[in-house]
Amino acid sequence: MNEILDGVIKALQLIFSGDPKIYGIVSRSIFFSGTAIILAALWGIPIAMLLALKNYPGKTIIKGFFNSLMGIPTVALGLILFLIFSNAGPLGFLRLLYTPAAVILGQAILVTPIVISIATTAIEAVDPEIMSLAKTLGASESQASFAVLKEALGGVMLANTASFNRAIAELGVALLVGGNIAGLTDNLTTSISTYTQRGGSDLALAIALAIILLVIVFGINLILLIIQRLRK
Amino acid sequence: MISAAELRDVTKSFRGRIVLDKINLTIHQGEILALLGPNGSGKTTLLKILAFIEKPSKGEIKFQGEIVTDNNAERMRMQSTMVFQKTALFSTTVYNNVGYGLKLRRTPKSKLDSEVKKALSLVKLDGFEKRLAKKLSGGEQQRVALARALALNTKVLLLDEPTANLDPKNAAIIEEVIAVANRELKTTIVIATHNMFQAKSLPHRIALMSEGRITEVGAPAEIFGKLSKNLASFAAVDNTFTGTAKATEAGTTMVDIGNGVQIEVTVQRQGATAVFVNPQDIILSKSAVKSSARNVFKGRITEILDLDALVKLKVDAGKPFMIQITKRSFSEMALNLNAEVFITFKASSVHVV
Known part of the structure; x- marks a missing residue:
């Protein structure tokens, strides 16, 4: 019990002492996951709009496909991407394996179904007259779609937050395609895993990183909640 | 007379169901035209086609002298705007709502401010710019929607049941604004309504839809003055009944509308007649009220429709009557579905078509 308490105290000391190693890992994590959700939003939101606003055969199947992918195990996706990015894989020539780009791309792929599914539901929930309203006020098709997206902003923000949380908290993809290379591809989760396994004095480092991870996840949710309250 | 829009054989079908069937209609520049007909008669679809947000399945539209095609529909849309029956607002301030169309037209900020202010003043919502549109009352929201359309100063303004769900105060403001917009801004206005009373007073011409x-187009006096050969289409409009009129000894007229319901009216008529009672002119009570009103019927509430500050009730008294009361009266009277009620209205408040 004392060891755990000691670990927590040391962890707090590390956090407040501004340890460069810790802040390197934290900033890398935020950068990887932040860039991943931007990428996922860039391709996920237009897909969500197509799914929510247009009618075509097979739409329900596509929606169901993305819904089921929301819970894909990260190690499974990590392994698939490892095989694709490895030298013998179809994208081996890009030399992406064990680079930050591989982690970012992997996390973006991981969270894309979350962005698509939540954003689709949010866009579908917008008053169907908004599209016609924007048009009758002079909007083009794309301007009217943008007006609908603006109305669904709360849900789209929720989609991005959920995606960020999933990306920053996942281990499988970052570990398998990033390789946990110190100072290059190591992030919060891969580092927590490594330092916990090492034990001893490194356990405090793992606890510090876990505390920071939890603060980030809860903090972002709190900010979203406050923004949604203010919008209402 | 110059036409604002001309429709030739316009047909619209949704999934094989014909909603508009070979519509031929000319809308004159500067007129107020009412599309009068029951729910489901195609009024809204026709307005959406005139707003260029729905495409006709067949037929041709000439707008401001130009045939509308896929290539110019977006440009035409800039000159024709529609206010929907169910108020649709963007989740933002009143200013951003009213200024939306102006911003799309790249109006400079200074002009934008003054145009928004002018439009809000027209609908008597001065100083509402910073308020959140969706936090306003139903009547105020509908006035914001009207201001948003008026701010664009389009050639044609299309209004779908603009006062259907409003209390008398808000309805009066909207009717006044419609008249002002037509008189002073010279805007051509097309109103879809199933309110016989509104159709009688506001427009220059009426197109009956069924x-x-x-089925018929003409001036209100012409449409209401003679017995329409399409009287059946009237019957589906709220509180409009057809029947046989007979003179009474007291000098009034009794119109037998069937199912044992006889409505007394002050106008002298004989034979086939259509009558209309404004939902606001009907008094609702839980027991029979002793009054000078000649028409008292007992019935049961069969439908309750919540409309913001108002409640619309359908009472089956042999024939279905729509009654509009305030929400406060509704809760004070503790009314519910199937409750037994009495409806009372004066013979002089019955409009004979």
């Missing part, structure tokens, strides 16, 4: 067709 089952996706225009």
Whole structure:
């Protein structure tokens, strides 16, 4: 019990002492996951709009496909991407394996179904007259779609937050395609895993990183909640 | 007379169901035209086609002298705007709502401010710019929607049941604004309504609609003055009944509308007649009220429709009557579905068509 308490105290000391190693890992994590959700939003939101606003055969199947992918195990996706990015894989020539780009791309792929599914539901929930309203006020098709997206902003923000949380908290993809290379591809989760396994004095480092991870996840949710309250 | 829009054989079908059937209609520049017909007669679809947000399945539209095609529909849309029956607002301030169309037209900020202010003043919502549109009352929201359309100063303004769900105060403001917009801004206005009373007072011309067709077009006096050969289409309009009129000894007229219901009216008529009672002119009570009103019927509430500050009730008294009361009266009277009620209205408040 004392060891755990000691670990927590040391962890707090590390956090407040501004340890460069810790802040390197934290900033890398935020950068990887932040860039991943931007990428996922860039391709996920237009897909969500197509799914929510247009009618075509097979739409329900596509929606169901993305819904089921929301819970894909990260190690499974990590392994698939490892095989694709490895030298013998179809994208081996890009030399992406064990680079930050591989982690970012992997996390973006991981969270894309979350962005698509939540954003689709949010866009579908917008008053169907908004599209016609924007048009009758002079909007083009794309301007009217943008007006609908603006109305669904709360849900789209929720989609991005959920995606960020999933990306920053996942281990499988970052570990398998990033390789946990110190100072290059190591992030919060891969580092927590490594330092916990090492034990001893490194356990405090793992606890510090876990505390920071939890603060980030809860903090972002709190900010979203406050923004949604203010919008209402 | 110059036409604002001309429709030739315009047909619209949704999934094989014909909603508009070969509509031929000319809308004159500067007029107020009412599309009068029951729910489901195609009024809204016709307005959406005139707003260029729905495409006709067949037929041709000439707008401001130009045939509308896929290539110019977006440009035409800039000159024709529609206010929907169910108020649709963006989740933002009143200013951003009213200024939306102006911003799309790249109006400079200074002009934008003054145009928004002018439009809000027209609908008597001065100083509402910073308020959140969706936090306003139903009547105020509908006035914001009207201001948003008026701010664009389009050639044609299309209004779908603009006062259907409003209390008398808000309805009066909207009717006044419609008249002002037509008189002073010279805007051509097309109103879809199933309110016989509104159709009688506001427009220059009326087009009667029934089952996706225009059955008759004419001035209100012409339409209401003679017995329409399409009287059946009237019957589906709220509180409009057809029957046989007979003179009474007291000098009034008794119109037998069937199912044992006889409505007394002050106008002298004989034979086939259509009558209309404004939902606001009917008094609702839980027991029979002793009054000078000649028409008292007992019935049961069969439908309750919540409309913001108002409640619309359908009472089956042999024939279905729509009654509009305030929400406060509704809760004070503790009314519910199937409750037994009495409806009372004066013979002089019955409009004879």
